[in-house]
Amino acid sequence: MVRRVLLMMIAVVLICSCQNKNKSGEDKPVIMVTIEPQRYFAEAIAGDKFNVMAIVPKGSSPESYDPTPQQLISLKNSQAYLRIGYIGFEQVWLDRLLENTPHLQVFDTSKDIDVMIDTSEHEHNHEQGEHNHKCGVGGIEPHVWNSPNNALVIARNTYRALSQLDKENEPYYFARYDSLCQTIAQTDSIIRKELSKPNAAESFIIYHPALSYFARDYGLQQVSIELNGKEPSPTHLKELVDFCEANNVHTIFVQPEFDKRNAQLIANEIGAAIITINPLSYDWNNEMIAVAKALAKNKGKELNE
Ligand SMILES: [Zn+2]
Structure with missing residues (x-):
């Protein structure tokens, strides 16, 4: 309307x-x-x-x-x-x-x-109001x-x-x-160098799945908190925590346009670092490199120090 x-x-x-x-x-x-x-x-x-x-x-x-x-x-x-x-x-x-x-x-x-x-x-794309964050139409990332x-x-x-x-x-x-x-x-080539560091992550969590193609380029696994453009259910949150623990995931990306409470919940649970990225920035090269550098560190908060 x-x-x-x-x-x-x-x-x-x-x-x-x-x-x-x-x-x-x-x-x-x-x-x-x-x-x-x-x-x-x-x-x-x-x-x-x-x-x-x-x-x-x-x-x-x-x-x-x-x-x-x-x-x-x-x-x-x-x-x-x-x-x-x-x-x-x-x-x-x-x-x-x-x-x-x-x-x-x-x-x-x-x-x-x-x-x-x-x-x-998985589901058909029902109209969910004017401002849902559903991404591509026709299932294209x-x-x-x-x-x-x-x-x-x-x-x-x-x-x-x-x-x-x-x-x-x-x-x-x-x-x-x-x-x-x-x-x-x-x-x-800078990204490749970063990602070849010994502690570099192979998987990461992200609120909104903006790095699907980045993950494909570099053989990484992206798992999003958001599901079908919607807030995660408690079951999905639990799955995410288990996934992080099983796969040594310590990097959780969030974007300024999205709520980060759920990301914070998971981060607290597994002792991960929350890293804000901005894949919509004009400064494209540095944004891509910043993502790689964060993954290269893949370190949680030092909880016991
Ligand atoms: Zn998007």
């Missing part, structure tokens, strides 16, 4: 926004992306040729975000939309937004990624960007999109794409 009203507001804003010009002065074309890590990849390649804007702001969940009318104006003034692939925001909003902005060229930056099927999803392997594919798709939008500057984009690939490869 709220969404329907918002859509009507948006339609009105779009009709009234025709004379709204890009107010940055210089007429740099605007490209929209969904999340901040994508803005990092796109800016790295676009350099000074495009303004890149992420629609989901810092601190908001891309599974449940609703766009503001102001953002719809920005969309109207954009040349292209680079989607990340399967995240909730795009599933819910993108088709409807594109109906209002038929000029917008859309590129899927997850094209050619070997996607994972979300195996935690949507957190594709948290993986150096996938980041290389996202970068390539972004490079191709920019070259298509602005053919003249293709060599410029290629040089920047190439240097981004080197940065990503360097991040990957």
Whole structure:
């Protein structure tokens, strides 16, 4: 219901926004992306040729975000939309937004990624209210960007999109794409070095399963506290504690967008460390490395010291 009203507001804003010009002065074309890590990849390649804007702001969940009318104006003034692939925001909003902005060229930056099927999803996806944190629709694991392997594919798709939008500057984009690939490869090798340390974890617990592709890249096991986008039951919590004890798990990741009480419960039970990560950060390389460093330590709180 709220969404329907918002859509009507948006339609009105779009009709009234025709004379709204890009107010940055210089007429740099605007490209929209969904999340901040994508803005990092796109800016790295676009350099000074495009303004890149992420629609989901810092601190908001891309599974449940609703766009503001102001953002719809920005969309109207954009040349292209680079989607990340399967995240909730795009599933819910993108088709409807594109109906209002038929000029917008859309590129899927997850094209050619070997996607994972979300195996935690046994049940059918019933509508659970406006703001459930259910991830991918159709059972596809949507957190594709948290993986150096996938980041290389996202970068390539972004490079191709920019070259298509602005053919003249293709060599410029290629040089920047190439240097981004080197940065990503360097991040990957730092991660591998961290994860080969003697105490490095092979399994970890996370509130919201944002590191599925990271775990696949490096042969790790991710276990999420959240089940089907919902708070865990006492039975699931008990299973998690048993799992941690059986598998030497001392690392529990939480994200700022999610409640950490259940993570705290488990941490207290097994003497684990709670580590806040931000996989939605613009600072993608350092976030990936921070995850690896935390896993390399895999130490609990020193309870008896
Ligand atoms: Zn998510």
